[in-house]
Amino acid sequence: xxxxxxxKDERQYRHVKQSEEKRGMSQQQAEEIAARTVxxxxxxxxxxxxxxxxxxxxxxxxxxxxxxxxxYNRAKxxxxxxxxxxxxxxxxxxxxx
Numbered sequence: 777x778x779x780x781x782x783x784k785d786e787r788q789y790r791h792v793k794q795s796e797e798k799r800g801m802s803q804q805q806a807e808e809i810a811a812r813t814v815x816x817x818x819x820x821x822x823x824x825x826x827x828x829x830x831x832x833x834x835x836x837x838x839x840x841x842x843x844x845x846x847x848y849n850r851a852k853x854x855x856x857x858x859x860x861x862x863x864x865x866x867x868x869x870x871x872x873x
Contacts, residue, residue: 780823
C-alpha cells in the first residue's frame with residue numbers, strides 16, 4: 777500500500793482487484809486496474825495532483841519555466857492562432873511578441 781493511501785483506499789483497491797480477478801483478468805492486470813481506480817478517485821477528491829496543469833501558471837515565473845500546457849493556456853487567453861501545433865519553444869516565441 778502506498779504511504780499516501782488511506783485505509784479506505786486500500787479497501788477499495790482490494791475490492792476492485794478481487795472483482796477484476798473474478799471477471800477473468802490476470803493478477804497483474806487486476807492490480808493495475810485497481811490502482812488506477814483508486815488514484816482516479818483520489819484525484820477527483822483533490823488528494824493528489826493532476827499531472828497536467830489546467831491553469832496558465834504562476835504569473836511571476838519566466839515563460840521558460842512554465843510547462844507546455846501552461847504556455848498553451850496563456851496563448852489561448854491571448855488569442856494566438858496556430859497554438860495547438862506549436863512546440864514549447866514556439867509558444868514562448870509567440871508569447872514574447
